Amino acid sequence: MIEITHTHEDGTLVDGTDKGDGTAPILKTHGFRWFPSIKQWGIRNSRDQAARRLAINAAAEALRAAGHEVTVEIDDTPRDNATVRADKHERLEERRTGLAAKGQRLTAESAALHARSNAMVEHIPMGQPVLPGRRGQAHRNLLNRSIDTAIKGSQVARQAEAIPDRIAGSHRAEARRERPDVIKRRVDRMEAEVRGIDRRLARLAPGPSVVREQYEGDRATLLTRIEGDKELLEQARQEGQFGQYSRDNVHKHDLVRIRGQWRQVVRANAKTVSVTTGYSWTDKYGWEEVKGLRCAHVEDAEQATAETATD
Incomplete structure (x- = not known):
């Protein structure tokens, strides 16, 4: 039994697959990807989004045609903005913590590689020449291994040095998404998307269909996000961070x-x-x-x- 489920909290996930059962090529063809961290197939970036019903239904039909028993369960109820923002912040903090730990591991690995490189040649006197031909081959090989190890240690050190910038960039990107001007542009973009969905819904034939369900799910999610972002804008307006300038108080040549x-x-x-x-x-x-x-x-x-x- 293979179960394809979708919720806004977990996104679209697949349960019941086994390695070598023939499901991997089918799922991959329909936009599913393997998530090693949870050892499940799923659709990327599907958390807090409307279910991609066309892809889900197509994958389910293809799996059934291949002889698998498949059930599909979709809960397209959007979560409120506060919950979504808190959940996203928590995931970002987990990634930053993981990056910081990775930086520490890389720093330790770099130090170990440099120590190993030095240990390879510490018994060789400074200035000891390498004998030509076969007599100096062992000496030459040892020097080459020491140099390669030192180079690898330097490469690992550069990776460790880049991690603080990655963490700082993550903080800047998260803070930018909370700026009133960015929120306002996001609201404008989502409102334009809602108008586009309304036009497409109006052109659909009457009656239920998968396409209509997809559009309605997308629309409901967008309206929830718009409502939450407008609450943030109103809060920023009350704090004097947004909305104090308009054509009412700005004039030509100002x-x-x-x-x-x-x-x-x-x-x-x-x-x-x-x-x-x-x-x-x-x-x-x-x-x-x-x-x-x-x-x-x-x-x-x-x-x-x-x-x-x-x-």
């Missing part, structure tokens, strides 16, 4: 700080701001990209308020 640079406003639109580039064209950014404002209107208003208070 200066706005975008990606660390002050740029002059050419046009303030409903969802974007166009700024100068120093060339004949302009750049367009979403309002979530604006991190600062130098506005003569605001400065004049603040000055007038200050003078009134003084009077």
Whole structure:
């Protein structure tokens, strides 16, 4: 009995396969991959995504045609954003911990290789010449093994030295995903995907179908993610990290700080701001990209308020 299951917590997994039972080529053909860490077949990046029903059903039919008994169980209930984010953070921390441990192992391995390299030649006096021909062959072979071992130790050391940067990069990438401007662009992209799914659903023939179930699963997942990200944006707005700049308070010729640079406003639109580039064209950014404002209107208003208070 082979069971193909899908949940948003675990993704798409296959139970009941054995090595050499003929299932591997079939599953691989339909997009499944072997996960050594859990010793199961599954679909990559299927956790917290709608089930890929077409691939799952095609794999199940192919397995049945090959003589296997197969059951399929799909639970496409999306998890809330807080749970998804916490779960993803936990997995990232586990990977970072694993990387740190790997770095320690590589450092120890490098030290051992260099020690072994030195031990090979420590009994040879400094400056001892290598005799020509067969008389010096053993000496020459020993030197070559020592050099090869030292080179391998240096290669391993470079791998260990790269791991802290990989861990730091993982932290930066995770922090970037939580930035309000990145969240806003993600929401816009997902909302566009939902509109595309709605158009495709409208073109489908009436009645149930696997394609309709696939679209509806994708749509439900996207709506859950959008709702959670909008809650994060609202929290950032209340904390003053997002949403304080718009066409209501930004005017033509004002200066706005975008990606660390002050740029002059050419046009303030409903969802974007166009700024100068120093060339004949302009750049367009979403309002979530604006991190600062130098506005003569605001400065004049603040000055007038200050003078009134003084009077």
